[in-house]
Amino acid sequence: MTATDYLASGRQTIRLEIEAVQELLNHLDGAFTRACELMFSCPGRIIVTGMGKSGHIGNKIAATLASTGTPAFFVHPGEASHGDLGMFTGDDVVLALSNSGETSEVVTILPLIKRMGAPLISITANPNSTLARSADVGLHIPVDREACPLGLAPTSSTTAQLVLGDALAIALLEARGFSSEDFAFSHPGGSLGRRLLLKVEDIMHTGSEVPAVATDTRIREALLEMTQKHLGMTAVTDAEGVLLGIFTDGDLRRTLDQGLDLANTPITEVMTEGGTRVQPGILAAEALSLMQERKINALLVVDEQDRPIGALNMHDMLKAGVI
Template sequence: MTDFDFLRTGSRTIELELDAVQNLLKHLDQRFSHACELMLNCRGRVIVTGMGKSGHIGNKIAATLASTGTPSFFVHPGEASHGDLGMITPDDLVLALSNSGETAEVVTILPLIKRMQAPLISITARPDSTLSKAADVSLHIPVDREACPLGLAPTSSTTAQLVLGDALAIALLEARGFSAEDFAFSHPGGALGRRLLLKVDDIMHTGDAIPVVGAETSVRDALLEMTRKHLGMTAVIDSNSALLGIFTDGDLRRTLDQEVDLKQTRISDVMTTNCTTVQPGILAAEALQIMQSRKINALVVVNADKHPVGALNMHDMLKAGVI
């Protein structure tokens, strides 16, 4: 073990990076608005580029832009000089990151970007740098001191770059009127995507998998149907296949308390009438909310004629990742 004060060093690092963000906020001006307007009006994609740690931040900014409604991807400046510059078109906009504004790999491709007349936005700590002067809009990150005590490892500067990139992405998101559903289409594999895109039709049991019995069926035979279908319930229908009610595990417990004859009693005598149902096409998340608010564990999905077309329970919601 050592007597080194890790907590003090960690606290100092966070304080210095907080200072960098606070200074960034103080220096935010109309150039930020101009940059947003250029990006919003871009007919192509926002091409983000940067070298080293700025490149890592640029990768994240490009990913954030792409997932929030602004088509974007990252191009490595070194690879751009060896063919990847062909990924950039005159309809695109280039967002270049460099703390010094003199990164050789970035500076090398500036004349070619200018030649194709693609708009250029820079993010740099030096407003008098080559990159800043070449940009149509130069965004300044006023970082006086890196959190690294050697002043070498990019820390405060990369934090400021990341925050500024997030500010651009969210400003554009709001300007576009980008919705939660739009976000879900970019994240179909995530929890939000499942909640906003998945419909009951995607997870409900259909056809022969729906537990269903007629009104004259005995409680005993209804229990056999419930056991075969494994949903903890069965729909009860009339002679026209319209839903009359539902019989659940809870109904079974109440029936047993009454000591009824399971072989002789009809299911229509002990079922729950006026049961909660939903129609096809509603979101699974909406169906879940209905189940939770009414404290029920299963739902019957019915069409306009009240015919059961599906059934699902809480386990189906859990399995689909809606919960």
């Protein structure tokens, strides 16, 4: 095959799989709604099962359901016949995948699933198959042709199964009002979890690391405080420690442009009054959005009396994995 032949083959495969998904979209009907309702009201778990390539897709569907608020796990149908059927209960909903609907390992366990009273949802390309006829709700993937030119390797059919599984998971996610924070709780080990779960108080500098000067401080002394604390800014507070303003690297550049006497000019004449501040309990991601919106590189963290108790900058966000 030439390079052109490889490209033509790849494009034809993608084209056929797109057609399969489009057909699935056109055929989505009330059965999809009934399947969602069964899964939403399930008091137990969604148990997904399938053999071969359908099993691989089923495993992914179970993982997607579990990570988006619908408790689910995958059970290999062959193992189910040798003891793992004990994982099933009447409170569960079973989601079974088989392109033909006649996969022997799946068909073998159908009577036992029906006997325990667990509702059954099927995903199959054959609505007249044993699996589809046994199901309480049958979901049909209208795939007449695999992308494989031999018509043998599951390609278009498994793509349609995967898309249908994603559709179920997202419909249930929306029905449950599943939030980004809920999602983060099931993904605490990754960068997404850090981004969504970390709070400002988890990463801010505290105590003596917080740069702060009094109102009678001269600019040059404020610069020394900024240099020592390495955050590119300093808080300006009154005698009670209440935040009055902030002096940043940007303020310094503007001060130098004015040619002011750094040794004798009070910091209050050049500080930014008020300054952007946040509470320690907000999410670090929220603080990052605020910094990006206002085009600033550092933030002060204050208590309920508006006294600085912490500080952080973009480097802290980067170090914590929030960026």
